[in-house]
Amino acid sequence: MTPISSPDLPRAQAELLKPDSSNSNRRRVADAHLKRYPRDPVVLYAYIASHMRDTIKWSIGNDDRTRYPWALGRALATAFEVLAQPDPEASPIRPALARATNVAAALLALEDRPDAAALEQAGLRLDAYKALDAQPFQDYEREQWFPDSHYRAARGRLRAWQAVLDSETCAQPQFGFLSDYIESRDLRWAFDPLVLRPQFQAWARRELRERRGSRAGGAIEFDCVDSYRNHATVPEKQMQALIVGRLLAALLAGMPNLVSNAWRLSLFKLPGTAIYLDALFAAGLDPNATMRDGHPLLHYAVEKGDTVAVQAYLAAGADPLREVGNDNALDYANSVAVKKLLEDATRPRAAPADVAQLHAGAKRLNPAEADFCAGLYGDSTGDFDATLAELQRTPPQSWNDALGGALSQRAPWHHLLLARSLALAGVRQPPCGTPGREPMWVCGDLHINGPLELSHPLVVTGDLTVDGPILDCDESLLVVAGSLKARALITEGALLVGGDCELGEFLWGDYNDQQLIVRGALSVPLLVLSDHVARIGDEDRVGYRLDDPDQAGLSAWFVRQAFENEWLSRDRISRLFKSGQPVLRARRAPTPVFAGALSCSRM
16 A cells, blocks of 8 residues: 555645535546545545535446445445544544545435435434534535535435335325425435325425415426436336426426426437426426527427427417428428327317316216226326316317327226216217217217227216127227116226126126226126226126136136137127127027117217
């Protein structure tokens, strides 16, 4: 080891302690001298303090991902050993070294999911940091060198983990500390324990709605795109929740650079871009905001061909005809899909009058019903509130258009609650279109004289009566706010019935991508569930229930002609119905149900 009296050390110390030296320069010098002088307090302090910003970027996606925890941990061990030794010279660097090491050690304890012991250790380190406040700060400890925000970020992360470990529900008061700790440089990591939680995000959205128009605060730079690219330790399936949560945290703390974030989202196609933009719109971003060159944000999304972002801008009210240098958004469209979106948006729109009644109907929804529906797919009722607000902000040209467009990405239970809201508001209108063959929303009751083959979503706000069978041909969506009556039903998609369901012969739910939901009573002679999830309010009137039956069990009920390759076939069952042949054994052959024309009428 190089002796500490080497003439290189005084020069290194002088360079490290320059008040006007940049942090990158201190990091370079400290990196170069740490191995040569591993026990010198000045070098240790410079190495630890100059790497504090890197400690909140440990998840950088490169080969050196583990470098900072390992190297910093080694430096911390040496620093605490040096601090434990008596110092006859009473070096003025010792209080600074103790401050930096305490915060760095707390950060290390809080990096992975900590237990109660790690939280206690981090708390003791941070208390020790504050106990040194009486010590005078030197020039090299000022804001640029070792900012107090590092301590505040560590204290905030400690509080976040305490909230997570103390309670799985995280009541609203537990989030109140957030704005006291959050700062621009802390957003990348400090509150990940909370921002990933749906409870936090629902609370944050409520807070933003209450504060909108009256919020004050400085600008907070937050680049959710950069966050997406660099945070490699978060599983991909959690990335969307992470970015949305961090963005909401930034919005709560102040007003981020909304235009800059939206512009970056237009440059990078991220999963869930519409959700990020919706959060920015909720915080006050003008959908017609422009960059310094005068081009609206919409133009950038159009030029990149990002259909999801373009839809979000248009839904928020962006003007596709706004011109810059005689060019509007259509002139920048390079994608056929984007061009169609813009052309549809420029057509005259006549919003259905019943959209205005959604809010009145939603107020009459039973809260228990809303919670039940949300629980079906593990979502929150706040998601439904967002759907309701979006429809009211940008009414669709027709409900059929909404079902095939904006609502097509919503969870099935959103459609059920919307249908129930319109029904409670007393909205009725005649059906327009062909049920099952195109996206169709019926405000009122629907009676189909014959069979119903579903290849597109169908939502009925009243009762649905089908004289023949209902056959789901393409994993479609069937939502009935009232009661459902049919001869038989085969479904592989999402089926939600708000009332009772009565079937004359059988109900077959196949595959597990979606769920079969009947909130009322199910009345059917035979219920077959083959790898299909079903939630039924009352099964007392179910004759027989077969759960994941084998071929032999099914053969006891269904005729041989209903099987193909030793398994029930929807196509063969459909042909049996069309020809009037029986599908179930020991039953009288019914009359052909596909012979007549398909017709619809209001009940």
